Amino acid sequence: MSLILAITIGALYAIGTYALFDRFLSRIIIGLALLGHGSVLMLLFAGGTPNEPPFADSSISPEEFADPLPQALALTAIVITFGVLVFLLAVSYRSWTLTHDDEVEDDLEDARLASDDRVSHSVERELSALDEDLEER
């Protein structure tokens, strides 16, 4: 039982991490969802061996209870990761409506700084000054 659970957790982490390195936002979000499932299962797994449901039946002695705390923690973690993932989906939809592009671009500022020799920079400045002059007229 716990070997299967351990393998499942490992697989979820592995696939989640792999998807996280993708260039498409939708796959990154799926990767995050899988990572989230993995970590929540991990939290549940931390409670030790599965056992009788806690507090449900007064005839069961506390020694036979499953540890209830990790279950409560896992529930909280599920709610939080779910909420944040939905928000992330909304933001990525907003990004898609604005750009019609699901791909993560290269860092523009980084590329600009890398190619920033002084000549091209001064040319760019002159061009923008020219633009502003035209706008004023």
Add this chain to the structure above:
Amino acid sequence: MRVLIALPILIPMTASAITLLTMRTGRLQRAVSIGASAATLAASVALLVRIEAEGVTAVGVGGWAPDVGIALVADLFACLLLVVSHIAIFSVLVYSVGHPRTRDSGTVFHPLYLAMTAGVSLAFLTGDLFNLFVAFEILLTASYALLTLGGRREQIRPAMTYIVISLVASLLFITAIGLIYAATGTVNLAKLAVELEQLPGDVRTALGLLLLVVFGTKAAVFPLFFWLPDSYPTAPSPVSAVFAGLLTKVGVYAIIRSQTLLFPRDEPWWLLSIVAGTTMFIGVLGAVAQQDMKRILSFHIVSQIGYMIMGVALFSVAGVAAAIFYLMHHIPVKTSLFLLEGIVEQTAGSSRLDRVSGIARSRPVVAALFMIVAMSLAGIPPLSGFIGKFALLQASVEDDQWIIVVVALVVSILTLFSMTKIWNAVFWGQPSTGLAPLASNVDSHRSMLAATAGLVMLTLAIAAGAGPLYDLSERAATDLLIRGPYLDAIFSL
């Protein structure tokens, strides 16, 4: 006393709900928001005064014992940061009432801002590792929404980076909590402090490093800082100001708390020293390369985090005390720098160094305020930054950490250089023409300027009252390192 510990969390949380209900009435919402923020500040000050007199105090939420319920713990370290943070939060709120991008961006700003405030308070006061995760999520989720406020094209992509990185760090945090619970069977910080000592050394080290990676990502230390200079500058100025002043500092708080309480050491830790040195150096190099005021300031956040980590890495009373003092100086200084940047942007229409000039002539008060905080950031005597850096260097010399002393001094000079760069381009010279100012309303400028001036005065007050404040930091650091008072407070519940 018991209620007092919960008040800095309860007031903003309740007010957040009220401001959500009063969304249609702009004036009432603003009044509730500012009133709640002032009340939170008052409660934190009252708490600091009580804790200063009575020592560390803990409360079991809902009357539960700490091993089943959540404990809130107030010690001197948490209370000092609580007060400074709420002063910054209150000032930024007053400022945001005048700033067009937060004033006009619908009415969701206030509920989000107050929820974030509650998250910050909870992170400082909680005595439970899982509750710390919840506190981080409260403030982060609010910050995601604040960062994307307005949903402009240039905001969305950096916000995605920020959300994805924060979420990955949060999932790692859940994993770490799961592993720690599996190893010890508790998430209460005081019980963990005892239980973790029973573990084999390598398991303990692994858990400590995992938590360091989690909090290091939130605090933006090298090599986990890349998200920060991208995402912070795109938000409206009041939002980036409060992010810059507070959010990464909550990460630093978590590093200090977890490393001193859960994984104590007797001698300097080389790994943290290296992290501190590279963080400050890489951060300041990034700042030197930038051509935009907001981006320069964002890279300086990273660089300054290095100084705080440098103090913690020593694991001595002098080092931790200096780090706490540095945190208290840094929050108002960094926040007011971003607020001043916001005023410059409103006045001149841009924050790019090659487009703005001559602010010193058109807005001399703004220029004077910038001069004070910029010099404080660089560490020029007699300002608060000098005292903080001096304390850090002295503590490092006591422990013979000469390399980090040299790095810190070089970084100070580079900081001064990039502040001079901003000063020369933005404040000196002839006032720029061509770009239209974004705000024409004089009243809005007044509330923005008043809030900023108040924060700058606070940094001067920190410099003037450095003696007693440093004594307080030293007491807080002693409590952190001997751990006894914190553990006793929780176990005596």
